[in-house]
Amino acid sequence: MSNRDIANLNAAKANGVPTGKILVTNAIILTMDAAERTAGSLLIDGGRIVAVDPSEEQVKGAAIADMGGKTVVPGLIDAHTHMEMIAYGWNIAVNVKPPLVKSIDDMVERLAEKAATLPAGKWILGQGMHYQNQHLAEGRYPNRWDLDRASAEHPMVVRFSFHINIFNSKALEVLGVDENTPDSDGGYLERTAEGVPTGVSNDMWHALNAPDWPYEEVGPALANAQASFLANGVTAITEFTLFRGGIDAYLEMERRKDLKIRVALYPKVPDVCPLEDALSGKIGARFAEADPSRLMLGGMKMFIDGGLTSRAAAMYEPYWESDLKGDLSFEPEEFSEIVGKLHGAGYQICVHAIGDLAQDVVLDAYAALPERKAANGAAHRIEHAGNCLWTDERAGRFVELGVLPVPQPPFIYTTAPGYRKNLGPVRGANVFPMRRMVMDQKFAVPGNSDAIGIHPKQHVPMFGIWAMVTREMNDGETLHDGENLDVMTSLRMYTRFAARSIGREHEIGSLEPGKFADFVVFDDNPLTVRPEMLRDMMPDQTWIGGERVFARDGDSTRA
Numbered sequence: 314m315s316n317r318d319i320a321n322l323n324a325a326k327a328n329g330v331p332t333g334k335i336l337v338t339n340a341i342i343l344t345m346d347a348a349e350r351t352a353g354s355l356l357i358d359g360g361r362i363v364a365v366d367p368s369e370e371q372v373k374g375a376a377i378a379d380m381g382g383k384t385v386v387p388g389l390i391d392a393h394t395h396m397e398m399i400a401y402g403w404n405i406a407v408n409v410k411p412p413l414v415k416s417i418d419d420m421v422e423r424l425a426e427k428a429a430t431l432p433a434g435k436w437i438l439g440q441g442m443h444y445q446n447q448h449l450a451e452g453r454y455p456n457r458w459d460l461d462r463a464s465a466e467h468p469m470v471v472r473f474s475f476h477i478n479i480f481n482s483k484a485l486e487v488l489g490v491d492e493n494t495p496d497s498d499g500g501y502l503e504r505t506a507e508g509v510p511t512g513v514s515n516d517m518w519h520a521l522n523a524p525d526w527p528y529e530e531v532g533p534a535l536a537n538a539q540a541s542f543l544a545n546g547v548t549a550i551t552e553f554t555l556f557r558g559g560i561d562a563y564l565e566m567e568r569r570k571d572l573k574i575r576v577a578l579y580p581k582v583p584d585v586c587p588l589e590d591a592l593s594g595k596i597g598a599r600f601a602e603a604d605p606s607r608l609m610l611g612g613m614k615m616f617i618d619g620g621l622t623s624r625a626a627a628m629y630e631p632y633w634e635s636d637l638k639g640d641l642s643f644e645p646e647e648f649s650e651i652v653g654k655l656h657g658a659g660y661q662i663c664v665h666a667i668g669d670l671a672q673d674v675v676l677d678a679y680a681a682l683p684e685r686k687a688a689n690g691a692a693h694r695i696e697h698a699g700n701c702l703w704t705d706e707r708a709g710r711f712v713e714l715g716v717l718p719v720p721q722p723p724f725i726y727t728t729a730p731g732y733r734k735n736l737g738p739v740r741g742a743n744v745f746p747m748r749r750m751v752m753d754q755k756f757a758v759p760g761n762s763d764a765i766g767i768h769p770k771q772h773v774p775m776f777g778i779w780a781m782v783t784r785e786m787n788d789g790e791t792l793h794d795g796e797n798l799d800v801m802t803s804l805r806m807y808t809r810f811a812a813r814s815i816g817r818e819h820e821i822g823s824l825e826p827g828k829f830a831d832f833v834v835f836d837d838n839p840l841t842v843r844p845e846m847l848r849d850m851m852p853d854q855t856w857i858g859g860e861r862v863f864a865r866d867g868d869s870t871r872a
C-alpha cells in the first residue's frame with residue numbers, strides 16, 4: 314500500500330478514531346503476547362486489534378497495509394520519562410553543553426547572545442549536562458558571578474541535571490534568595506564562607522519557586538519533543554511532570570488534539586500537585602474532559618532523596634572519598650503518612666529513591682500499607698532502585714512487598730561511569746544488575762529512559778535496548794560483568810512489562826485482540842540484527858490507535 318493510500322485510509326475517521334478494517338500483512342509480527350508468538354498479519358478495526366492472523370472470512374472488505382516483509386513490534390512504551398523537560402531543554406533553553414561550550418567563558422558568551430535578543434527582566438534558561446564541571450576548562454561549575462557577566466538585567470538559570478541548577482544574581486534577587494534563605498529538606502544552596510548563596514542550588518528548584526514558561530512556548534516545544542518520540546517508535550509514555558504548569562500544558566495539548574502519544578501523568582507531590590488536591594480528587598477532576606486513552610492521571614510521584622550526580626542521594630555510608638551521605642527529603646514518619654494517604658485515595662505511587670537508606674525508607678512505608686497493589690492494579694514503584702546498591706537482601710524485600718524496582722536502561726551508557734566514580738571501587742562494581750533482576754529475580758522491570766533532554770538518544774528505546782545488550786558506557790569501557798540481556802527480554806521490558814508497570818496491560822503492551830493498534834515497523838528484525846546495530850535502528854513507521862502517526866519517508870502524519 315502506498316503512503317497516499319494509508320493517508321486516505323487514516324482520513325476516514327469517526328470521532329477521531331479511524332473507521333474501517335485494515336489488514337496489516339506481509340510482516341514478521343512480534344506480538345509480545347504471553348507466549349511471545351510471531352504472526353504474519355493483524356486485523357484492525359476502530360483503532361483496535363480485532364484478530365491476529367485472521368481468517369479469510371474476517372478480512373473481507375479490509376484495506377490492505379502491506380509491510381513488505383518488515384518487522385512489526387508493539388508500540389514501545391517509556392515507563393519513566395520527562396517529555397516536558399526535553400521540550401524545555403531542546404526548544405526553550407540555550408544550549409550550553411559540550412562540544413559547543415568548552416569553558417565558562419563560552420557559556421557566558423552563549424547566554425549573553427540570547428540576552429541581547431530579549432527585553433530586560435525576561436527569564437533565560439540554559440541547558441548544560443551532568444558532570445559538566447569535568448568538561449569545562451575551569452574544572453568547576455559556574456556561579457552567580459560568572460553568569461552575571463552574561464547579563465545583570467535578565468534573571469538566568471542554567472540546569473545541569475534536574476538536581477543542579479545555577480542562578481545568576483538577578484534571578485536570586487527576583488526569587489528573593491539571600492543569606493537568610495534556608496536550605497530545603499533534601500536540598501541545599503551552596504554558600505560562601507560568609508553564608509552568601511553562590512547561585513549553585515541542589516534539589517531546590519521548587520523550594521526556590523523557579524518559574525515555568527508560558528504555553529505559547531511550551532506547547533510547540535512539547536509537540537517537537539513528541540515528534541521525536543514518535544519517530545523513535547514510542548507510542549506511550551509515563552510523564553513525571555516536574556513543572557507546576559505541566560498538567561495544564563498537557564491538558565491544553567490534548568484539548569487542541571495535538572497530543573498523539575499516549576500519556577499517563579504522574580505529578581510530583583507536593584510541589585506540582587499539592588497533597589490536598591490529590592486527596593480531595595480536585596486533581597483528577599481536571600482530567601474530566603480529556604480522552605483517557607490519550608491523557609490520563611496515572612498516579613503520583615514523590616521524591617525521598619536527591620540525585621547521585623549531586624551526591625544528594627541518601628546513603629548509609631558516605632560517597633567515595635567524601636564525608637557526604639546525602640539527605641532524606643522527608644522524615645520517614647511523615648513520608649510514610651503521605652504514602653498511606655495517597656494509597657488510601659487509590660493512587661499508584663512512584664517514589665524516586667536512589668540511595669540505599671532512601672530505598673529502605675520507601676520500602677518501610679510500602680510495608681505499612683494494607684494492600685500491595687494500587688487501585689489501578691499495578692504495583693507501587695521505586696524509581697532508580699536497581700541502578701546501584703542492589704543487594705539480595707533488598708531484592709528480597711521488594712519481592713515480599715510486591716514493590717517494583719525501576720532502574721534506567723540507558724543510564725548504563727550515560728551514567729554508569731559517574732555512579733562508579735561516586736560510589737568507589739566496591740559499591741561501584743555493582744551497577745545496573747539487569748540480568749539478576751529480570752532473569753534471576755524475575756522482576757517485570759519496565760523499559761524507561763528518565764530522559765530530560767541532555768543526551769540526544771536517551772529517550773530512544775532501541776538505544777536503551779542496545780545499552781542492556783552490550784553494556785557499553787560513555788567512557789569507552791564496557792561493563793564485562795555478565796549482566797547483559799538478550800534482545801527479546803529487553804523488548805519485553807519496553808512493551809508488556811512497561812504497560813504492566815502503569816496498570817495499562819489490558820489496553821497496550823502487546824499485539825492481541827482487544828488492545829489498541831499501537832505498533833512500530835522496522836526494516837530489520839531487532840532479534841536478528843548485529844547487537845551494535847540496535848543503537849541506531851530507526852522505525853520505518855509508527856502507528857497509534859490504528860492511525861499512522863510517523864513515517865520515515867515523511868509522507869505520513871495526516872493533517
Ligand SMILES: [Zn+2]
Pocket residue numbers: 393394395553763
Ligand atoms: Zn525522572
